[in-house]
């Protein structure tokens with residue numbers, strides 16, 4: 138899609154990755170096939186030798202998946218992208234491609250929970266060491282470097298603290314010491330933040346969140362800057378096997394068509410709701426990069442094109458107030474994950490970050506009354522009205538009549554592991 142190379146994000150989300158296909162469909166078809174036939178033995182050999190572009194087997198490449206990958210690479214301003222079965226598959230493939238036994242990595246302490254677990258439990262078994270630091274503190278990053286530091290892994294804004302890493306400064310520190318910078322850009326999407334602009338080497342996303350935006354797919358993506366690295370990553374992904382299937386790729390590509398519109402609305406709504414929360418008497422403090430009270434408000438304005446859809450706030454009544462508010466919301470849905478069109482609410486200390494333990498939570502600034510909101514694209518005043526009635530229950534002893542949730546209780550869940558999104 139070379140004619141779109143210079144296009145704006147609003148145009149790219151609609152057109153990037155829409156190549157010409159047989160019969161002229163406007164939308165890339167779902168190539169639901171595991172394998173592709175060769176016209177003759179010579180073509181099969183040429184495809185395997187890489188002398189001809191084409192498809193062999195869907196773990197190695199598939200046109201529907203490739204269409205999505207082209208779209209995301211264009212949006213991030215990268216060279217190529219690799220769609221993966223989940224955000225975690227993208228992160229694992231990235232670490233497996235960049236690190237080996239004896240290497241050291243630095244990562245944000247307020248990093249996505251399973252990323253932290255992957256680094257601390259799986260990578261350590263392969264002899265890879267790590268140091269968690271507050272990546273909003275450049276001096277702390279600088280102190281954490283060792284001669285064998287190969288990767289600095291940054292999530293900005295952090296989850297759920299919403300602290301911001303200065304990407305330009307982090308990249309300078311890392312590059313001076315021969316390390317690469319990987320940014321998890323899930324919270325911003327390429328519409329609000331383009332880490333390559335600040336020198337980042339590799340970008341990863343959970344497609345599950347804003348990029349797909351409709352809470353109906355689990356997926357991930359890696360974006361790289363050059364062909365050499367792309368080749369190494371593609372080989373690793375092919376060997377680890379965590380690829381995104383064609384149907385999911387189709388859905389995510391479809392979701393991305395409205396990404397620019399959705400991100401605008403997430404920002405407008407979240408700003409309004411953050412201001413409402415900041416003025417509420419049951420709320421101790423609000424953390425949102427669009428509020429002047431955010432300690433890094435100015436950095437957010439230079440690095441990000443908008444403050445995003447995620448808000449964290451601290452309730453005055455701690456864990457108990459958190460429980461009451463969670464049980465009182467009606468329009469907001471009590472669920473983990475984020476970045477969808479619907480507003481979600483959750484209580485990190487008792488949910489996503491429960492397995493961290495109190496000491497690690499304290500270090501990562503995850504306090505007892507912390508609530509995380511992923512603001513959707515509903516009418517902002519109606520979200521505010523729902524939060525207002527829920528917050529009025531933050532301090533009462535029992536929920537007043539009529540506040541009882543009469544929705545059917547979900548069926549019992551199969552065993553699942555904690556510590557998620």
Ligand SMILES: *Cc1c(COP(=O)(O)O)cnc(C)c1O
Pocket residue numbers: 223224225226249252292296321323324342343344345346355356357558
């Ligand atoms: C959800 C999430 C992930 C993991 O993505 P999955 O698609 O759930 O595997 C990684 N990083 C961040 C910031 C996330 O929010």
